Amino acid sequence: MTALAVRGLAVALGGRQVLHDVDLDLHGGDFMGLIGPNGAGKTTLLRSVLGLVRPTAGTVTVEGAPIARARQRVGYVPQRHEFAWDFPISVADAVLSGRVRRIGWLRGAGVADYRAVNEALARVGMTELADRPVGQLSGGQRQRVLVARALVLRPGVLLLDEPFTGLDMPTQELLTDLFGALSREGRAVLMTTHDLAAALHTCGRLCLVNRTVVAAGTPAELRDAELWRAAFGIRAGSPLLATLGVN
Numbered sequence: 001m002t003a004l005a006v007r008g009l010a011v012a013l014g015g016r017q018v019l020h021d022v023d024l025d026l027h028g029g030d031f032m033g034l035i036g037p038n039g040a041g042k043t044t045l046l047r048s049v050l051g052l053v054r055p056t057a058g059t060v061t062v063e064g065a066p067i068a069r070a071r072q073r074v075g076y077v078p079q080r081h082e083f084a085w086d087f088p089i090s091v092a093d094a095v096l097s098g099r100v101r102r103i104g105w106l107r108g109a110g111v112a113d114y115r116a117v118n119e120a121l122a123r124v125g126m127t128e129l130a131d132r133p134v135g136q137l138s139g140g141q142r143q144r145v146l147v148a149r150a151l152v153l154r155p156g157v158l159l160l161d162e163p164f165t166g167l168d169m170p171t172q173e174l175l176t177d178l179f180g181a182l183s184r185e186g187r188a189v190l191m192t193t194h195d196l197a198a199a200l201h202t203c204g205r206l207c208l209v210n211r212t213v214v215a216a217g218t219p220a221e222l223r224d225a226e227l228w229r230a231a232f233g234i235r236a237g238s239p240l241l242a243t244l245g246v247n
């Protein structure tokens with residue numbers, strides 16, 4: 001079954017058309033890079049998949065169900081600056097907050113919730129820091145907390161918004177390995193990134209976006225320089241094309 005299917009999606013924000021005619025399919029096991037220039041609509045696409053932005057047209061289904069009924073099957077890692085790091089809570093509580101929808105505001109967390117938190121923290125290598133206030137974490141540790149918070153509902157689809165921005169190479173590699181492992185376990189992973197070379201290297205599939213899907217396929221299928229020029233609006237002979245090794 002398709003993990004995530006987007007059909008004919010259109011989004012307008014502030015009276016401007018931001019996305020149109022977006023079709024996208026993700027299957028369990030996919031690790032897809034969502035790439036495009038600034039303002040291409042990558043974040044908007046993730047937010048509309050989550051139902052945080054209301055599309056003007058189109059549908060989003062997750063594991064065959066409309067997103068409104070399948071929201072808990074989707075884990076979302078927002079850009080790091082979007083989280084309130086000055087809020088006085090521990091790492092474990094930040095991760096637990098990823099289960100609020102399931103627990104409900106009025107009910108206390110139970111054994112299963114804490115087990116899921118421990119599992120998610122172990123997955124990102126943050127068990128030792130479970131009691132630390134989130135405000136005391138480094139950028140890399142914060143990113144790992146956000147990933148654990150998204151994993152705590154054991155989602156079938158994982159959406160990551162620029163998870164590598166501002167991280168050192170060891171942390172990027174640790175997270176790349178983790179995302180690869182999560183996809184090999186059968187999750188569908190969709191990640192926006194501006195690191196095109198890394199995306200070509202690590203993602204099994206790429207989706208080039210510029211207000212709509214310009215092209216999607218394996219890195220080997222996207223070696224036509226025209227596709228990259230169309231997506232990024234760059235000139236022929238741009239050093240970027242040489243860096244990417246496309247011709």
Ligand SMILES: Nc1ncnc2c1ncn2[C@@H]1O[C@H](COP(=O)(O)OP(=O)(O)OP(=O)(O)O)[C@@H](O)[C@H]1O
Pocket residue numbers: 013014018036037038039040041042043044045
């Ligand atoms: N709340 C909003 N109201 C009006 N326009 C918006 C809003 N949010 C985003 N936009 C516009 O929508 C377009 C797409 O923005 P979006 O953040 O989705 O792009 P992006 O591809 O994620 O960009 P970046 O790579 O810079 O993060 C941009 O032109 C942006 O200015």
